Amino acid sequence: MIRFDILSIFPEMFESPFNSSLIKKAWDRQIIDIRVHDIRHYATDKHRMTDDYPYGGGGGMVMKVEPVARALDDIVYPGGNCQVILMTPQGEPFNQSIAEDLTRFDHLVVICGHYEGIDERIREHLVDRELSIGDYVLTGGELPAMILVDAVARLVPSVLGNDESARNDTFTMGRLEHPQYTRPQEYRGWTVPDILLSGDHKKIDQWRRRKSLERTLKRRPDLLETPPLSEEDRDLLEGIRKSETSK
Numbered sequence: 643m644i645r646f647d648i649l650s651i652f653p654e655m656f657e658s659p660f661n662s663s664l665i666k667k668a669w670d671r672q673i674i675d676i677r678v679h680d681i682r683h684y685a686t687d688k689h690r691m692t693d694d695y696p697y698g699g700g701g702g703m704v705m706k707v708e709p710v711a712r713a714l715d716d717i718v719y720p721g722g723n724c725q726v727i728l729m730t731p732q733g734e735p736f737n738q739s740i741a742e743d744l745t746r747f748d749h750l751v752v753i754c755g756h757y758e759g760i761d762e763r764i765r766e767h768l769v770d771r772e773l774s775i776g777d778y779v780l781t782g783g784e785l786p787a788m789i790l791v792d793a794v795a796r797l798v799p800s801v802l803g804n805d806e807s808a809r810n811d812t813f814t815m816g817r818l819e820h821p822q823y824t825r826p827q828e829y830r831g832w833t834v835p836d837i838l839l840s841g842d843h844k845k846i847d848q849w850r851r852r853k854s855l856e857r858t859l860k861r862r863p864d865l866l867e868t869p870p871l872s873e874e875d876r877d878l879l880e881g882i883r884k885s886e887t888s889k
């Protein structure tokens with residue numbers, strides 16, 4: 643069981659995404675536990691302010707430290723196997739290997755950043771890790787938090803049904819997936835490659851590996867630089883590169 647606590651000033655944003663799909667099923671089956679907390683509840687002033695003007699002037703508002711600190715005091719048990727994450731465009735780029743790494747924890751607390759910025763003391767004293775979901779700026783950390791929870795939750799054993807597998811994922815294997823087809827065999831004249839209907843599993847496996855490498859080389863050549871390739875894949879890749887240059 644992995645527990646996610648999300649701190650947000652818009653907790654209602656999480657209702658719909660977490661109340662459908664495999665995340666909801668896993669929650670119902672108590673494989674994961676997700677709790678969403680309104681940061682505003684932890685604000686002490688009469689207007690329940692979670693932001694304030696920046697010291698030193700300038701535009702925009704800054705997320706206050708006290709409500710976040712008080713929320714964490716309430717949620718994080720000392721000595722627990724917990725990681726506190728801040729979603730921010732300034733964070734380390736989130737990817738599949740970080741998602742895998744996060745499954746080591748029993749408890750993930752995700753703070754959704756907001757406003758022009760956050761009080762730096764949140765970063766310095768309260769957060770273990772800062773993550774960004776990409777080089778673009780959203781209105782807040784809620785959508786990024788949903789992405790993080792989804793990506794981590796599906797790696798928890800038995801969250802995915804039998805029809806899905808986290809093992810052969812694009813990126814887990816360091817390359818993009820090969821093309822897939824299902825019935826019908828022909829639609830509007832668009833046909834399924836003969837080899838997939840041949841029943842020759844060795845050939846099918848080779849074809850899939852080649853297609854996966856071709857696609858990765860074309861769309862994400864950077865992925866081929868990091869993982870060690872098998873000798874067979876190196877030969878395949880060499881062949882693909884040669885046939886591309888002779889076209």
Ligand code: ADE
Binds near residue numbers: 729773779781
């Ligand atoms: N908050 C706003 N934009 C973000 C991003 N790209 N990643 C994480 N948190 C964010």
